[in-house]
Amino acid sequence: MSQATIATFAAGCFWGVEDRFRQFPGVIDVTSGYTGGHVDHPDYRQVCTGTTGHAEAVEVQFDPTRIGYDELVRAFFAMHDPTTPNRQGPDVGTQYRSAIFVHDETQRETAERIKAEIQPQLPAPIVTEITDAGPFWPAEDYHQRYLEKRRAGVR
Structure with a gap:
């Protein structure tokens, strides 16, 4: 296996996106967590x-x-509404914004290109921010594989 590469996306509540x-x-692997803020080691409540x-x-x-x-970026745009600022379904707030956190210039160019390709297919402007990745703080254990655990009957 070749070395793993990292991609970081925000598309509303992380449970469905992770799944x-x-x-x-x-x-x-996919890890739910928090990024793009100014507080070290934030928790869900914060x-x-x-x-934050x-x-x-x-x-x-x-x-x-x-x-x-590029396939991951296309999937990201398909799995949520990138035209709604700070909202996905019933979840409202800046913590639910649409964002791609890029890890290098190649990822930035790919994300910008795909965003531009998809825009004409949508009825409103894409509000997805494309910004440099910063520290990523894994969410609490109970958030990891949340939907998978629920399907298995784990509470």
């Missing part, structure tokens, strides 16, 4: 206040020989 990315062949600047996000480890970053 969807886990389904892709070539995705090695992030929910909207005062963090987004609920997922860190996707993937094998680039099996799945490309």
Whole structure:
């Protein structure tokens, strides 16, 4: 196996986003967490206040020989509404914003290109921010694989 590469996305509540990315062949692991804010080691309660600047996000480890970053970016845009600022479904607040946190210039160029390709297909402007990745703080254990655990009857 080649070395894993990291991609970081925010598309609303991380439970569904994490679950969807886990389904892709070539995705090695997905971690729910917080990024894009100004507080070190935030917890869920703090992030929910909207005062830390963090987004609920997922860190996707993937094998680039099996799945490309461009495929992950396209999946990201397809799994949520990138035209609603600070909202996905019933979840409202800056912690639910749409964002791609890029780890290098190649990821930035790919994300910008795909965003521009998708825009004409949507009825409103894409509000997804594309910004440099910063520290990623894993969410509490009970948030990891949340939907998977619920399907298995684990509480």
